[in-house]
Amino acid sequence: MRTISRRRMVKLSMLGSMAGAFGFSSSFGKVLAIMSTPSETEGPFYPVNDQRDKDADLTQVDGHTGIAQGQHIIVSGQVTDIAGNPIDKVLLDIWQADANGRYRHPRDPNTAKLDENFQGWAVIRSDSSGLFRFKTVIPGAYPASSNWIRPPHIHFKISKQGYRALTTQMYFPNEALNKTDLLLRNKSAAEQSVMIAKKANQQGNLPIYEYNIVLDLLHK
Known part of the structure; x- marks a missing residue:
């Protein structure tokens, strides 16, 4: 692998x-x-304009009365090393498109309407047991080119001193576009299996998706 x-x-x-x-x-x-989480391209829409609100609830923007459009969900998981030991206080930089498939980025060419009530970006840390959790929406699919539609996905940058920095993307299960995505289909079956989140139990009316992250040591 x-x-x-x-x-x-x-x-x-x-x-x-x-x-x-x-x-x-x-x-x-x-x-x-245990396989280390595969890396993936950052993509062109990493946030370039800083914002005050980057907390773990992307469905509400500080100062707005409205809430984000789309299916609200919880994403939770644990960051571990390749031996399964939890890694505490890992920095997770998370960004994604809104439910319309639009990024909060000035150069996103998508003509879909931007959801002003969707935060779009979060910076959080895992707890002392390596656990993390955030609330968001299932991102919309969007055209990457005239013949390529990207499936719903969430971008991650993960960093912790002593470990290799990781940039990757989390995908959703049972998405038809996963099979034709030029990035995901370039991965092995084993790599795909750890990049696609697992559907877990619901919290009230909120579906929970489990996405675990495995980091490599910086020096092996």
Whole structure:
């Protein structure tokens, strides 16, 4: 797999052989098999105009009385290392299109109407157990070119001292456009499986999507 270095693959293979030789449980093998989250392009719409409101609720903008259009959801997950250990106080920089498929970016060519009540950008940190959670909307699909429609996705930049900085994209399950997306289909099946969020239980009327992130150490 492209996201795991040759040295790490050799190490995991050796540890896996040891686990089999000494009769460790299958859960040990699952821990060893954790894949680091694949990287992906930042895209052209990373926010360029700073804003005061970058909290974990993207469905409301500070000072606005209205709420964001579209299906409101919760995205939650945990940041761990490749051995499954939680990483605390990780910085997560999150941005996405609104429910109309429009970014809060001055150079977005999409003619869809911008939802002024959608925050569009959040900067949060994982807690002491590596857990994070934010409220947002399912982003709309939008044309990246005349023959390419991007599926709903959320952009992440993740950073923590001592770990490799990661830029990636989270996708949604059961989206028909996932199959034709030029970026996602360039990933292996295993990589796609960790980039597509899992539908979890609801919180009231809010669907919850689980998206876990695995970081590599800076020096291996």
